[in-house]
Amino acid sequence: MKVTIKEWNAVASWRWDMPEDDVCGICRVQFDGTCPTCKYPGDDCALLNGQCGHSFHMHCLLTWIQQDASKGLCPMCRQKFEWKKSE
Amino acid sequence: MFAQKRLQKELVKIQQSLPPGITLVSADNLQEWQLDIRVLDSNPLYLNQNYRLRFRFSNNYPIEAPEVMFISPTPSPTQTPRPIPMHPHIYSNGIICLDLLGSQGWSPVQNVESVCMSIQSMLTGNSKNERPPGNEDFVRRNTQRPRDVRFVYEDDTV
Numbered sequence: 001m002k003v004t005i006k007e008w009n010a011v012a013s014w015r016w017d018m019p020e021d022d023v024c025g026i027c028r029v030q031f032d033g034t035c036p037t038c039k040y041p042g043d044d045c046a047l048l049n050g051q052c053g054h055s056f057h058m059h060c061l062l063t064w065i066q067q068d069a070s071k072g073l074c075p076m077c078r079q080k081f082e083w084k085k086s087e
Numbered sequence: 088m089f090a091q092k093r094l095q096k097e098l099v100k101i102q103q104s105l106p107p108g109i110t111l112v113s114a115d116n117l118q119e120w121q122l123d124i125r126v127l128d129s130n131p132l133y134l135n136q137n138y139r140l141r142f143r144f145s146n147n148y149p150i151e152a153p154e155v156m157f158i159s160p161t162p163s164p165t166q167t168p169r170p171i172p173m174h175p176h177i178y179s180n181g182i183i184c185l186d187l188l189g190s191q192g193w194s195p196v197q198n199v200e201s202v203c204m205s206i207q208s209m210l211t212g213n214s215k216n217e218r219p220p221g222n223e224d225f226v227r228r229n230t231q232r233p234r235d236v237r238f239v240y241e242d243d244t245v
Contacts, residue, residue: 025196027092028096036089063150067151075194075196078194
């Protein structure tokens with residue numbers, strides 16, 4: 001029997017390169033989910049990795065950093081939060 | 088939006104389990120919760136006594152700290168009273184001087200459970216049967232909400 005493929009659809013899935021059930025410490029949602037203000041995960045709701053080793057949803061961290069009270073510090077370790085340039 | 092989603096997650100978790108000595112009393116909405124805390128060791132100041140904490144959340148929680156204080160609800164005949172615990176950092180009106188509750192010390196990775204545990208250990212570690220200096224004056228004059236009081240954190244011993 002000869003089969004001719006007339007059409008095919010590729011389906012791919014993605015996830016952030018993060019431990020599976022890690023959550024953002026600010027909103028407590030998994031990194032693969034979105035921050036509370038976004039609807040779709042992915043590039044629109046990216047993650048920020050700090051040089052101190054702590055990661056957050058970018059939107060969550062920015063909301064915090066914009067507060068004067070944050071003094072620009074990482075919510076986890078209270079070192080100055082500076083993000084790692086992506087590899 | 089921020090506060091609602093995060094509080095819903097916290098509520099689901101604390102309805103399932105809380106550390107020993109901490110119990111959820113009420114969480115009828117996402118603005119105000121009450122929890123009872125009890126000191127677990129045999130510290131004579133707090134032995135066998137439950138104390139009631141009231142949490143109030145703004146729409147900005149957890150970016151903003153919750154307002155947390157001890158309250159002393161009028162006891163019903165079936166309920167044991169909830170006094171305000173004696174502590175050199177707790178005023179007799181229930182206001183708590185603790186850096187992590189102020190904008191200086193708050194971090195959005197804190198949560199209701201971690202705050203309860205901090206306050207529980209603040210009681211556990213205390214042996215002074217006294218109120219903060221100037222308690223009477225503070226309680227008489229204070230019309231501010233706890234979050235607006237400007238505390239100076241100077242005593243790291245308890």
